[in-house]
Each structure stands twice: as C-alpha cells, then as structure tokens.
Amino acid sequence: CSWAEYDGTYTNVEGRVQRAFKAVEPVGRAKPVWVIISELAKYMGSSGFDYPSWSDVLKEVAAKVSQYSELTVDGVSKVGGQVVKKRGGLKISLKGLEPKVREGAWSGYLLIAGRGLHHLDTGDLTRRLSFASKEVPEPYVEICRDDAAKLGLEEGDLVEVRGPRGSLKVKVKVVPKGLSSVVFMPIHFPACNPLSIMKYEIDKDVRIPLFKHSMVELSKAR
Known part of the structure; x- marks a missing residue:
C-alpha cells in the first residue's frame, strides 16, 4: 500500500x-x-x-x-x-570546483537546476496535488534582490534565460537573500526544464552530471 x-x-x-x-x-x-x-x-x-x-x-x-x-x-x-548515534568517520579535504565556462564565453549567472520544496523530481505526481500546485503553480527563475535591481527586474517579470543549448522564457522570483550572480530554476516543469538549455559534463571521478556548472545570461523577455 x-x-x-x-x-x-x-x-x-x-x-x-x-x-x-x-x-x-x-x-x-x-x-x-x-x-x-x-x-x-x-x-x-x-x-x-x-x-x-x-x-x-x-x-x-x-x-x-x-x-x-x-x-x-x-x-x-x-x-x-x-x-541515530553518530560514529567516527573518515575526514577528508575537498577542493572547491569553479564553474567551467566553455568556449563561447558564456558568462553572467551560474544556473543551479534542482528541486524545490513543494514538488518532486519531474513533478508528474506532485503537480496533480492541489496544495502543491497552489504554492508553486508554474516554473520560475529565482534571483537575489541585488541582481534583480541591476537588471531592472521585479517580481513576476518575464525574462529570457539563455544557455549554451537554447533559451527559456520564465517569470522572475526575487528573493531578499541569495548569492550574487547565482540563479535557481526548478526541474519540476517539463515544458520549462533548465536542464534543456544546459551543456554539462560528466564528472570523471564520481560519474555524475555536473548540473551546477552551467552559465546563463538573463534579460527581460520581449
């Protein structure tokens, strides 16, 4: 059950x-x-x-x-x-990885594609739930207040997010706190999935896609 x-x-x-x-x-x-x-x-x-x-x-x-x-x-x-009780483990030092900007000089904003609070993965199940769809009814791009001000953007404005593999038009969600030059988009809406415009590599050590290393440009949609 x-x-x-x-x-x-x-x-x-x-x-x-x-x-x-x-x-x-x-x-x-x-x-x-x-x-x-x-x-x-x-x-x-x-x-x-x-x-x-x-x-x-x-x-x-x-x-x-x-x-x-x-x-x-x-x-x-x-x-x-x-x-549960914690056990001692192996402590290792990890080197930070800088976003890899490919030839073509993609610059501007680091795009983080991931999961939001109210939906799960592709959203096929959670978008059918009334409370989840009420909280997050549509895709968005989240940007910090300072970056939004620099671009002349306000909450709900329609922007174009351009990446190495294409572009998406989506509404802006302005947050008071956030990292400068970093934007976030949820992966729960197939028609506006940020993975579709990203060009990513597979990490040679852990064999997973580097979804946090893609750069995009933002501008008001026309």
Whole structure:
C-alpha cells in the first residue's frame, strides 16, 4: 500500500528517524511494505519474520543495529523523532570546483537546476496535488534582490534565460537573500526544464552530471 496507508518509520539522510502515521485504511488487498517483505521471506523459506506490528520491526532494528540502539517507539513518535548515534568517520579535504565556462564565453549567472520544496523530481505526481500546485503553480527563475535591481527586474517579470543549448522564457522570483550572480530554476516543469538549455559534463571521478556548472545570461523577455 502507499505511504499514507500504514504505520512505520523512515530515516532521512541526516540520520533522523521519524514515525509515519497511517492516514487512511489500505484499499482492497493492499498491505504495508513490512508485511509484504515478511510474507515474501516466509514464502522463500526464511524464519524470524513473524512481526505482529511495525513497532516490533523497529525494536528488532534497535536490538541488532548499534547505531539504532537508543531508538524507542515513543521517541520516534514525537515531533522531530530521534537521531541515530553518530560514529567516527573518515575526514577528508575537498577542493572547491569553479564553474567551467566553455568556449563561447558564456558568462553572467551560474544556473543551479534542482528541486524545490513543494514538488518532486519531474513533478508528474506532485503537480496533480492541489496544495502543491497552489504554492508553486508554474516554473520560475529565482534571483537575489541585488541582481534583480541591476537588471531592472521585479517580481513576476518575464525574462529570457539563455544557455549554451537554447533559451527559456520564465517569470522572475526575487528573493531578499541569495548569492550574487547565482540563479535557481526548478526541474519540476517539463515544458520549462533548465536542464534543456544546459551543456554539462560528466564528472570523471564520481560519474555524475555536473548540473551546477552551467552559465546563463538573463534579460527581460520581449
């Protein structure tokens, strides 16, 4: 069943474990994930998967995984949950990377393409949610107040964002605080996706695209 149809916990990248409360009853024959895994394990001949409830799963995790040993049902059920115990790790120094401006002298603003608060990835699911679409109904380019003033831009103005692979017309969102010469665009609107105008490389070490290294120019749309 969906995340809204069962009780359980989840751990975020910070290591914070929080309770998920069931909001609605499962539809039809839908089952919680932990029940499906338990039944699958039994079908494959494994034992030890007889969990009466989600809390028993949490208790076993706390008993078996040292970092989770201090977790309790009451603790993860509170607002903010509990944070797993930290272990010492390897400390390394990282060199900062400057944006790579390609031949053709693209300059002006560093474009950050990423996720916003109210939508997920391509937005195919979240754009159907009334509250998410109410908060962020359309694409935008976010720019700091000082840079907007230099360009003569105000909130809601239509601008053209030009990159190495094309251009997009989008409304301006002016923020009081932000980095100078840096703009942000969400990736949740396929018809106005900033990745379509960016020309990026694949990092040779970690093999991921460098989406934070593309330069663009901004001007009022005509």
